[in-house]
Amino acid sequence: MPNASNTPNKSPVDELAKSYEPAPIEAYWGPEWEKRGIADATLDEDKGDFSIQLPPPNVTGTLHMGHAFNQTIMDGLVRHARMSGKNTLWVPGTDHAGIATQIVVERQLDAQKVSRHDLGREKFLEKVWEWKESSGSTITRQIRRLGASIDWAKEYFTMDSKMSKAVVEVFVRLYEQGLIYRGKRLVNWDPVLGTAVSDLEVVSEEEDGSMWHIRYPLSDGSGQLIVATTRPETLLGDVAVMVNPNDERYQHLIGKWVSLPLCARDIPIIADDYVDLNFGTGVVKVTPAHDFNDYAVGQRHQLPLINILTLDAKINENAPAEYQGLDRFAARKQIVADLDQAGLLEKVQPHKLMVPRGDRTQTIIEPMLTDQWFVAVSKPSPDNQYQPGSSVAGAALAAVTNGDIKLVPENWISTYTQWLENIQDWCISRQLWWGHQIPAWYGDNGQIFVARSESEAKVQAVAAGYSGALSRDADVLDTWFSSALVPFSSLGWPEKTPALEHFLPSSVLVTGFDIIFFWVARMVMMTCHFTGKVPFHTVYVHGLVRDAEGQKMSKSKGNTLDPIDLIDGIELDALVSKRTTGLMNPKQAESISKRTRKEFPEGISAFGTDALRFTFASLASLGRNINFDQKRCEGYRNFCNKLWNATRFVLMNCPGNLEENGFAPCDDQCGPDGYLDFSPADKWIVSLLQRTEAEVEKGFQNYRFDNIANSIYQFVWDEYCDWYLELAKVQLQNGTPAQQRATRRTLLRVLETILRLAHPLIPFITETLWQTVAPMTGKALEQQAKQTIALQAYPIAQPEKIDALSEAWLNQIKAIVDACRNLRGEMQVSPAQKVPLWICGPEAFLKQATPYLLALAKLSEVKIYQDEASMEKDAAGAPMALVGELKLLLKIEVDVGAERIRLGKEIDRLANEIQKARSKLSNESFVARAPEEVVAQEKQRLTGFEQNHEKLVAQLERLK
Known part of the structure; x- marks a missing residue:
């Protein structure tokens, strides 16, 4: 992401652009969030605590789809917790990745015809550190591109001095406790x-x-x-x-x-x-x-x-x-x-x-068969702080079986427990030069002295009666050994720090199922043994990100996707080159080139970070792999565009001051004759908002990001944009001043809430839009640090605002409009042509609904009847539809033959529904076993079908 210094001084919110362009928004807000310190951890004793560990990516790595998915989930959880008022810490770090890093540097030396043995250990390690300093932060820069709200001041590297101190301390203590030993065992070589x-x-x-x-x-x-x-x-x-x-x-x-x-x-x-x-x-x-x-x-x-x-x-x-x-x-x-x-x-x-x-x-x-260092994971130990007398593995098993740690989904519990019940001693030594060198020294007589430093080893040697030279073990520790300590070593252990008190255990670990054994279980073992606490309360286990056909992404298959390419876009030739570079087989390269050109004939469009994040969230079903299709990105890019345009519409229609926008003090002046007069449509959208907020909160509690995304999408697109904005236009044009103020207030209040509700998933666009909307709702944005949606309160449902009557009222409006649109479509009436609607039903409701029907159904007039016979006489042969007890006629010239066919199909459909209902009600078993309300509902449905069938048959007879 470009630095803030490379972006225009003018922020994207100074003037909302006519069209949604994600690049300048992301370039501005990423550095700006860090500047404002939105992710800085707090230690307020009056707040609850939420923390999460970033699974430390390899320092050699670059962002891949699995990272991007994982970090979308984590950032969603973190932003939600922060907005919910908790002390929030997201701990970042990178792993020294012993084997991977050593290979990278050795290959660089090979190109210079130099081996690590030519340099010697000390000079070789200097080369590794040089490479790490110059190239090792690539992945953290890419993580920032995803909008991850991480407290980067807490960043660690598994080979830095504090982390190394913890590694040595753990090794020495385990050795002193008899839980680390050296022996000749069979290993993967x-x-x-x-x-x-x-x-x-x-x-x-x-x-x-x-x-x-x-x-x-x-x-x-x-x-x-x-x-x-x-x-x-x-x-x-x-x-x-x-x-x-x-x-x-x-x-x-x-x-x-x-x-x-x-x-x-x-x-x-x-x-x-x-x-x-x-x-x-x-x-x-x-x-x-x-x-x-x-x-x-x-x-x-x-x-x-x-x-x-x-x-x-x-x-x-x-x-x-x-x-x-x-x-x-x-x-x-x-x-x-x-x-x-x-x-x-x-x-x-x-x-x-x-x-x-x-x-x-x-x-x-x-x-x-080689000499290696091992952790005796099944050996009982009185030093286990979680369960004295238990083995390291036994304590980790108990932490899950007794419920201190919850796995989501629960089916992973059996996998976890089965592995721990059959665990072998853990080989922790590696024959490398890059890594934590094992803190063991050998005397010429073969004696071993394990110590925190060479000077301490010499003291041990003298005490043992040995005065000769000491040589340090050349091996290093398995990378997973130091990674297993990060839940507590990253928070300052072995020192007792406030961070350890507040943020251990962390709230949740988000990880793939492929490292449950290698990382998750080992973190549980080490954290329980040394701190007496579990490392985290919940482990959210997700699947792997695969391609659209469910195939594993791999270089050899040529089906990999780079999340940065999905954010920024990439031209076809560049994408082909990226996928085929480094392949040794020309035939394979040609095959991948053809596949890529067929799949992406125009390359990959720039979807932006928010669209990519929303796509990941929508695919995050529990217990399933993620089949990623870039077409989903297109759909969520359109969603972002829809939200952008909706905001511009609201801003254009709410130009007044706070009083005209409905946010002046109301006191007792609200009501039909007062300052604000809320319509059933206003109450309906607010009512649905409460239901959506409740669904979203449930999704966060259950780690169902797919449900969160779908609930937000449906409410914003289907209800707020497609219906309420159109209803609001009517109210702004035809309403009284009190109704217009109520409409503007509702438009702004619901939109501002939508932006906060969606912020954990799509942070960049919601921040930008919120900056323009919030001041119009009376929110004071005086302090620079507070001028961010990221530090606002997360919406909480207010059940008392659920209005079933307004929902029923609006559903009736929707049904009439849909029926009119269906009739127009079936009769091939142009959408631009306004036609009269004659309708028979309750007069008070229909008079109130008329302004909305005129606008939404493209009608020239609405004529209300109380008597069906009179209406049918006046509009003989007009296409008819039934909406509950309402009867609708579009007063247009029709093709009588086509209308007979249409009515015949609808009569046949109703006859089929009548047959199914009668069959169900004639089933003695159903009537006897089903709840009374279900049977009554089925009888009511049958009656409605029969009545509508009778009306349509009569209409068809008249046409004959």
Whole structure:
């Protein structure tokens, strides 16, 4: 977003433009809100507290559709809470993103023919910090473009000094409590990066592969077992083969031995329930050092661990000499060939399998046995401040099961609890240079000293009787470790701060379901353990943003959308270039180019931030993925334009002073003969406004942003703009001064409320329009900081203003107008042609309705009858419609044949309704079980259908 200094000195509200253009509005108000400090947190003891954590995006990142959706929801909640009078804090931050950031900087060095090892750790980290300072704030600038009302003064970076202090403190305390240990365990290993990676950084997709069936001869020469595997190279690390103990085919072999092919050793045949009786041959090889399931089997049976791979995925010294030094896949080919030559290859079959690849390098991940640091998440601890004696995972489980934390929607509770009930110890070390270096020092004798600083480690060493040199552990902590602490570390922990007192727990966490385990559960574990509080009261779990067809957005598919492009617009050639740049496959690039040109023949229009936000809100149904279609943006851009034009209409029709606009002191002068005289139409729109306010508040309480958006849209477009503005025109033209003042007051009061009601979703346009509308309602905007809608009170429904009689009155007007419009359409009467309406019904109501009917139905006159026969006699053959008990005739020359056809269709429709109603009422079960009021209502409907049917049949007879 342009800086305020780059925008005209004249604000967009000095003079409301004739047409709605979002760019200058957004360019002005974004910096202006920060200047006025609308998001500054308050600590008023008399107010309630609302806080929310921004899921810290990677410092390497740029804004994507998921971010934009997530932040739309968060900002809506924050603005609503702030306007509702709460102390409000939205905590921003960015994550150092260990792997992603190190890759970016290493690639830059590669282009210069320099490696990080050439530089050394200290110089390399200097390069990373340089890059972070110059390029690392891209995503925060883009977040500002979305209008996020964040307290940027509270911004943190997970590697800054305060956050780092908290990370070290947590690590040391957990180690002192016996909850962190170092051990050799199986982890996901990326051979290209040379580090352990989390499950979240592993993407498993189905690929075409092979299943090799290998003969394992029995050691006593009595036969053989056929073992099927998708990774034949790992047989070099086999330590057993296993069968199901209930498999009758192999029970007699349990306890015997087989000769391991190509290796000069024998391995036992064991029994384990893990083996599926019905899959393959029923015989499975066991390689505990290279398979997670096999590792568990090995632990149960106390089998040895034989690692046959180096850290860069080459065969090591534990394998036969002829394979040592080969890349794992070269070794696979050689082993398969050698098995075939030795007559040990039974067969090879095509096989679909899930292949785990590193999301950064796309290399196949290897389960690797390495020395790592772990958190013992299932170990009971008396130091747990939330539930003394509970494990870290147990406390996190209890926080949800006892209701301290609510998940929305609730179906995610079972997913959360199932994961925690089956959780494994958490590997927290990474073999990187960028990140929080593990605060552990080693003596030459292998002793480990975990401390807050090297000087503290030396004191420990001396106390332990060691006086030699110390070397620090070279590994860094998993990024998720520091991210798990942000609910309390970002608020000043381990210090006791006012922010911790007010804003922990935070009110709600808004996040995608894909990081429930990796981030959400770990925040609960760490926060409960160290503070005794839950990190947040509610977790609002949303789906993923997909394309219009429900496909996952990806570079390879060429279906990605950039939220900034939707805001600013982008030309077709630029969009094609953006989608195809970096693709290695020319055919893929050509396919994506064709798809893009077909989907966006004119590029992407500039929709503005508000239209994009409203689109996201309207799609935010609980528990569903978001299928994003830019055509929805067009519709909500039109909504913003409608609101803009409605405001200009109101301003043009309310030019007077406060007294003429209806905002002078009223006292007892309100009424038919006093200062203000409110019509049923005025009372109707105010009544609907109360209902809308209640629906919107319910939507906020239930996190149903789709309902919030739809309620606001329907009220503004369908009721206020399409109906009330037209009704108001009539009242301003024909009303008494008291009625005109009441109309202006209603126009302004409802519009000003609409702007406050919609502000959390569409902040830029509502702020701009409110600045022009609010002064006309008598709102004093004297203090510069207060001259913003963002700090006004959020509308609260007033049920006492719901007026059922006025609603019924206006619904009758609507029905008559709709009937007239339908008749005009069916009779092909031009909308510009004014025609007479003859109508039979209550005289008092119809006289009051006549001015509105003349204008809204484009009528030349309204003639009121009390007797249907007289009306029909005077207008024989005119097209007729029935609205409840009212009978309408448009006095126009008609095609008698066409009118007979129209009446015949309506008679047939009513006959069908009569049949359905009679069938329902003749059903004894329905009459016996349905509530009395339902049965009475059905009888009333039947009577109405029969009466209207009779009238139309009579009308048709007259035409004959």
